[in-house]
Amino acid sequence: MNRWKYTTPLLLDNESTLTSEKNVRLYDGDQKTSFEGGELIITTHRILWGRPGAISKGQTCLALNLALIVYIEEESPSAFSFSRSRKVVLHLSEPTDYEQDKPQQTSIYNFIKLSFREGFNSNVTGILNDCIQRKHWEIFPQPTAVEPQKHAPQIKLRTGIVGIERSLQEKQKAADESISVAFQDLSKLMIMAKDMVQISRTISTKIKERQGDITEDETVRFKSYLLSLGIDDPVTRNSYKTDNQYYRSLAKQICDFLQSHIEEMGGMMALTDVFCRINRARGLELLSPEDILNACQIMESMELPLKLFEFSSGVRVLQLSTLDSESVAEATAILLDDKGSLSSEELAQALGISFTIAKERLLTAEKCGKSCRDDSIEGLRFYPNRFLAE
């Protein structure tokens, strides 16, 4: 009952009356309301209910937007009922305006019933269905009508399969229209791109599941439309002609972003860290590991301040181009002399770097002959290389 609102029976633009019935009682879900014995008028836009004579006098009556009706069914009279009344059940979507003058603010039911005490003469159900199909109220779109999300909540009670299908169809139509509007005007495309991609994605997944409604062909076409949309990001595959250019710009971007961080971290960052940080910073348009790897590989040739370095164990890091094995080994050796001996955990803690990189440093120092290892059940430690020093 909370979808009805108080109004005057003035017809809106383009609204016209279709039929009327007398002696109609309104039910909130399965419960009777006090609105009985009234006149019911069905127009192209709304259903109006008023006390006898109220509508013709232009007095306050109740109105229900046809837009809110999702599904209509007729209730056949039960075996025990003696009345001749026929009931029409209207399943409704969520109320759109919460502040309007209403007979009832909240309702536990998502459907109402129209009880025609003396039966109905005209084909009420047919007329209502027709109205819902044509949607005259959409010719002048009201702000509440077009958003596809409003159609989304499914009716939990008494939902027929047809009802669900119909609501899906409506969503598709709305998405269709929004897509065609977007394609007409590029600047609108920019704004709507995000929403649109969202819609398109949800639709295509639903389509895939349903399978019957759309052919393989159309799905493929749909996907190609998505690709050509060009999502808003400065550096994505689509905006560049060749891969090479793409990687070059990507490399520059990565360098700009990470150089200061890497300097703080002692000049080296594992590629996994690079991947995580870059994607976190980008937020929406994430990069694949391959793209990052390819971009890093060309950094050296582009003489950027960072370069990709691979240790003999296979660990790859992004490091300052000013760094090389010798200087790293030297630095590590000095630290070793200082502390006497180090394990990779201790070194990682001392320098504030990750374990992998600490281990690589110690191994590099060993390779340069600056340290020697002590492998025992206590773990792997490194000592200054006294064998070669003495």
Place this chain on the structure above:
Amino acid sequence: MSETEVEWPWQYAFPPFFTLQPHPETRSKQVSAWKSLILEYCQKNKLFIIDVREAHQLPLFHNSAINRKLDPTVVVSILSELSKSGNAGALDKAKHRWEIYWHTLEEWAAMIYDHVCDNGMQNSVLTLFELSQGEDVQDKEFAGIHTDVLIKALRVLEGERKCELILSDEEQGVKFF
């Protein structure tokens, strides 16, 4: 054999000494240090045989102070190195038991022959027992030498026609020329 105090070199207290170093240069230094240490230890303690399976029982290969042991496979590889210079020899195919020659067999042979010549014992027959345990050899390097090693050393002399071994069930002797 009582444990004579070996003056341990600095490496003995250095934990990395007990781990085989991957770096080639470092490794060669490490191995040569081990070789000298082994020979010195065996000499001081008159140790002629090392069984690799029991290596950890020797303080040589096990420094309990720093809780480090040399891995048996590493011991074998170092002893193999020693055998290249004639300072060790494997007694079995599995390379578990090794004879240590802190003097090479040639050196032993020369020592013994010098002693024999010094004392004018050429053309005499000596028992192996006399040669190794006799009173007159007590101050000699080769005092207490293992019979097996002695025999090997004498074989060297045999090859040089300086002696002839007489080995039978009752007697083990040698005649020098």
